[in-house]
Amino acid sequence: MNRWRFQRISNRILLYIGAGLFVLQAVFPFFWMVSTSLKPHVEVFAQPPSFIPHQPTLDNFKRLFTATNFLTYFRNSLIVSGLAVLLTMVVSTAGAYSLTRYQYYGREKIAGLILCTYMFAPIMVVIPFFILVKKGGIENTHLALILAFTSFCLPFTLWLMRAFFKTIPVQLEEAAMVDGAGRIRAVIYVVMPLALPGIIATSIFTFILAWNDYIFTRILITSDELKTLPVGVQDLFHSALIDWGLIMSAGMMITIPALLFFVTVQRYLIRGWGAGAVKG
Amino acid sequence: MAEESGAYLWKSSIAKTGPKRRDQLAGYLTISPALLLILALTLYPVAYSIWLSLLEKHSFFPQERFVGLENYIYLWKDPEFWTSLWLGIVYSGWTILFQVVLGVAAALILNETFWGRGLARAIVLFPYMIPTIVAVILWKWLLNDTYGIVNYWLMAIGIIMDPFCWLGADHIMLSVILMSIWQFFPFVLLSILARLQTISPELYEAAKVDGASAFSRFIHITLPQIRGILFVVILLRSIWMFTKFDTVWLMGEGAGAGRFIRTLPVYAYMRTLTYYQAGLGAALAVIMFGILVVTTVIYFRLFREEADIG
Numbered sequence: 001m002n003r004w005r006f007q008r009i010s011n012r013i014l015l016y017i018g019a020g021l022f023v024l025q026a027v028f029p030f031f032w033m034v035s036t037s038l039k040p041h042v043e044v045f046a047q048p049p050s051f052i053p054h055q056p057t058l059d060n061f062k063r064l065f066t067a068t069n070f071l072t073y074f075r076n077s078l079i080v081s082g083l084a085v086l087l088t089m090v091v092s093t094a095g096a097y098s099l100t101r102y103q104y105y106g107r108e109k110i111a112g113l114i115l116c117t118y119m120f121a122p123i124m125v126v127i128p129f130f131i132l133v134k135k136g137g138i139e140n141t142h143l144a145l146i147l148a149f150t151s152f153c154l155p156f157t158l159w160l161m162r163a164f165f166k167t168i169p170v171q172l173e174e175a176a177m178v179d180g181a182g183r184i185r186a187v188i189y190v191v192m193p194l195a196l197p198g199i200i201a202t203s204i205f206t207f208i209l210a211w212n213d214y215i216f217t218r219i220l221i222t223s224d225e226l227k228t229l230p231v232g233v234q235d236l237f238h239s240a241l242i243d244w245g246l247i248m249s250a251g252m253m254i255t256i257p258a259l260l261f262f263v264t265v266q267r268y269l270i271r272g273w274g275a276g277a278v279k280g
Numbered sequence: 281m282a283e284e285s286g287a288y289l290w291k292s293s294i295a296k297t298g299p300k301r302r303d304q305l306a307g308y309l310t311i312s313p314a315l316l317l318i319l320a321l322t323l324y325p326v327a328y329s330i331w332l333s334l335l336e337k338h339s340f341f342p343q344e345r346f347v348g349l350e351n352y353i354y355l356w357k358d359p360e361f362w363t364s365l366w367l368g369i370v371y372s373g374w375t376i377l378f379q380v381v382l383g384v385a386a387a388l389i390l391n392e393t394f395w396g397r398g399l400a401r402a403i404v405l406f407p408y409m410i411p412t413i414v415a416v417i418l419w420k421w422l423l424n425d426t427y428g429i430v431n432y433w434l435m436a437i438g439i440i441m442d443p444f445c446w447l448g449a450d451h452i453m454l455s456v457i458l459m460s461i462w463q464f465f466p467f468v469l470l471s472i473l474a475r476l477q478t479i480s481p482e483l484y485e486a487a488k489v490d491g492a493s494a495f496s497r498f499i500h501i502t503l504p505q506i507r508g509i510l511f512v513v514i515l516l517r518s519i520w521m522f523t524k525f526d527t528v529w530l531m532g533e534g535a536g537a538g539r540f541i542r543t544l545p546v547y548a549y550m551r552t553l554t555y556y557q558a559g560l561g562a563a564l565a566v567i568m569f570g571i572l573v574v575t576t577v578i579y580f581r582l583f584r585e586e587a588d589i590g
Contacts, residue, residue, distance in 0.1 A: 018389045019400050025462065026404045029418045032429060036421065045427050048436075095314030102307025103300070110311060117322050119516070121523030123545040124565045125322055127552050128329035131337070151321030158314055183306075212411040214526040219553065230413040237417060238534060244421055251414045262409040266402050 030255070037061070037249035044245045060249035070250060072225055073232030080142050080228055081210035084149035085203050088157050091150075093199060096161035097187070101170065111162065118155040122215050125151060130219050140222050148216040153206045160205065164198035201268045204261045211258055229254045326569070332562035339556040351563040360547065361564075368543035370453065371528065372521035375460045379517060380510070382461065383468025388502070390469070391476045401473070408466035416530040419459045423447060449537040456531045456541050463527065464520075468513055475509040476502070511583055518579075519572055525549060544568055 036044055037060050039053040064070050099111055129148060130139075138144045168191060176186040214230045221227055227235070233250045333351055337344040355361045390401050407415065422430050423446035434440045446455045479502070487497050525545040532538025532546065542550070544564065552561030 012394075015389060015392055015394055018385075019394060019397075022386050022389065022404050023400050026406050026466075029422060029462075030406065032422065033414075033418055047427070047432070049427070049429055049432055091313045091317060094310045098307050098310035102303050102310070104304040104307040107307070107311075110315060114314075114318065117318055119519050120322060120326065121520060121525075121545070123523050123525045123548060124329070124569055125325050127548065127558065127561045127565050128325040128332055129321075130552070131332060131339070131558055132325060132328060134340075147321055150317060151325075154314060154317055155322070208409060214412055214530070215549075230411050233417070234413055234530065234533075244424075244427075247417055248421065251417050255410050255414050258409055258411065259406065262405070263402065266405065 033248045033251055033255075036244060037252050039245055041243075041245055060245040061253075063246055064249050064253070068236060068246075068250075069224060069227075069232060070236075070253070073227055073229045074253070076142070076226060077211060077228040080145050080149065081207050083142075084146045084153060084210045085206045087146065087150050088153045088206055089199065089203050092154060092158040092161050092202075093195075095158050096165045097191075099158075099162050100165040101173075114155050114158050118159055120152075120155075122152055122213075126215055126219055129216075133220060139220065140226065142226060144220045145217060145228070148220060149210040149213060152213075152216075153209050156209070157202055157206050160202045161198065164195065164202070168194050197268075201265045204265045208258050208261055211254075329562040329565050332559060333566045335559045335562075337558045339552055339558040339561075344559075347559070351559050352567075354560065355563060355567070360542075364542050364544045364547040367453070367541060368522060368545070371457060371460075371541065371543050372518060372524075374457045375464065375521050376514065376517050378457075378461045379465040379468050380514060382465045383513075384472055384506075384510075386465070386469045387472035387476055388498070390473060405466045405470060407463050408470075412463070412526040413530060415459065415463050416527065419455070419462075419531075420447065423455055447531075447537060449540050452532065452537045452540050456528055459531065460521070460524070460527055464517070468517065471509055471513045472506055475506050479505050515576065515579060518575070522572065523568060 035051060035053060038056045038058070039050075040055055040057050040059060043050060043053060043055065099107060126148075129151070133139050133144045133148075172194070173183075173186040173190045176190045177183060181189070212230065213228070214234070217228045217231045218234075221231065224232075224235075233247070233254065236250060237247055334346060334348060335344045336347045336350070386404060390397065390404065422428055425431060425443045425445050425447070428446070430446070431440070431443045434444065435442075445451060483501050483505075484497060487501055492500070523545050524543070528541055528543050529538075529546050529549065532541045538546075545568065548561050548564035548568065551557050551564060
């Protein structure tokens with residue numbers, strides 16, 4: 001009896017140690033980023049390093065906003081990711097509705113094709129994409145970037161929306177149609193309210209994907225005033241001596257929107273329908 | 281289930297909303313914008329890269345010349361190519377192995393009930409959600425040879441005497457592998473955790489009554505249940521690690537030792553944008569694609585049963 005209880009308690013302790021280690025490895029680098037970003041220049045390089053800044057300061061952030069183009073990059077990131085999400089979501093909501101509500105020849109083949117393109121990695125698309133964009137005369141524009149983001153978000157978004165529409169019973173809209181509503185009215189008043197959480201969650205995943213992109217922006221955008229955050233910050237990293245305090249404050253400012261969005265949708269992820277909700 | 285309800289709609293739409301022809305038309309109409317965009321923005325570029333790989337083409341100027349298979353022959357004789365292929369295999373092999381082991385372990389732990397579980401799940405997923413550039417600058421700072429906290433700790437507890445040169449030629453592969461595991465194992469965790477939650481608890485209750493140990497419960501109950509999803513996850517991770525560009529490129533850039541982690545995707549990028557040889561770059565992308573297709577087919581042959589479950 002006693003041995004059994006001892007076993008149970010030691011199992012609990014092991015469980016907490018394991019979970020604690022996993023949380024610690026995930027959180028420590030972020031903690032260190034926050035801590036560094038709040039340190040004055042001398043303290044960043046202090047030996048031994050201090051965990052909590054002795055003289056916390058917002059000086060790094062002040063310099064980030066005034067001495068660099070950070071705000072321009074931030075605005076560009078918002079515009080490009082936002083428009084890419086809008087385009088992707090309109091097209092994929094219609095597409096997912098089609099794949100789950102209509103019967104037609106080749107439907108499952110189309111769904112399979114979309115799943116295949118979901119596996120294409122950016123590096124395989126970006127080289128020909130770059131040459132084609134140059135031929136089309138839209139190099140170095142936000143339009144090219146929005147199209148590029150759409151190309152790698154769309155298969156994933158469509159797949160996710162299809163999974164989501166499958167969970168909405170088709171009988172509901174049929175009932176509405178029997179009651180005399182046309183299909184368009186049935187979609188607007190019956191399907192959309194039910195699909196809204198899925199649409200919001202999918203939009204946010206798509207936004208995070210576009211927000212985090214590096215390779216397409218690096219290749220398609222050359223002028224500084226059109227760059228998005230990841231590329232802008234990389235160039236900050238390169239200019240002259242590395243100013244770690246400044247870099248860490250920039251890192252924090254990119255991470256916060258992504259994490260805020262992630263926190264709002266993470267329950268969808270873990271609940272399961274969105275197990276395929278990630279890419280990269 | 282979905283197929284059933286589809287069939288149900290199929291019949292009812294004939295009866296209630298008119299001929300099926302109209303429905304078919306509506307179906308094609310609503311899927312066509314998505315299909316057109318995928319064709320134009322993904323499939324056409326990929327097909328075009330096959331054509332591009334047969335050209336000698338400058339990345340910025342319009343001249344191009346058809347050279348047939350010359351780019352491929354060049355690469356066959358190019359020692360850089362073979363080195364980058366090998367480095368890519370080393371990088372993806374180690375990262376996939378540890379992602380799977382850590383991902384499954386973390387999923388098993390976070391599937392237990394304990395205080396603070398919801399928060400722990402969210403936090404462990406953080407590294408996967410941040411932009412790669414942030415992950416890279418974070419780790420470059422942690423691993424900085426003079427001021428990095430990792431070297432400071434290792435020296436403080438006496439594991440090393442002198443600062444360890446994490447981003448130098450000898451250890452940069454190790455560093456990029458460690459960082460990639462940190463960044464990407466949450467994907468495995470997430471997929472496995474979602475599957476674990478659907479396993480009926482009665483299976484475990486029965487095994488406990490029979491006195492099965494935790495280890496044998498894992499082997500005989502959990503493992504068969506997660507085999508299908510594990511099959512898919514390993515496939516996806518292999519594809520994505522083998523073609524991983526941003527993490528490897530950003531980690532190697534400016535470190536001076538980037539040459540020692542020049543994997544195939546990085547080499548393709550450099551051929552296109554450092555040497556301006558778009559034809560060679562495209563040929564490398566096509567080769568990468570070919571390797572992935574062949575590997576995927578072999579993988580499906582080897583593990584056919586799992587494919588059926590998954």
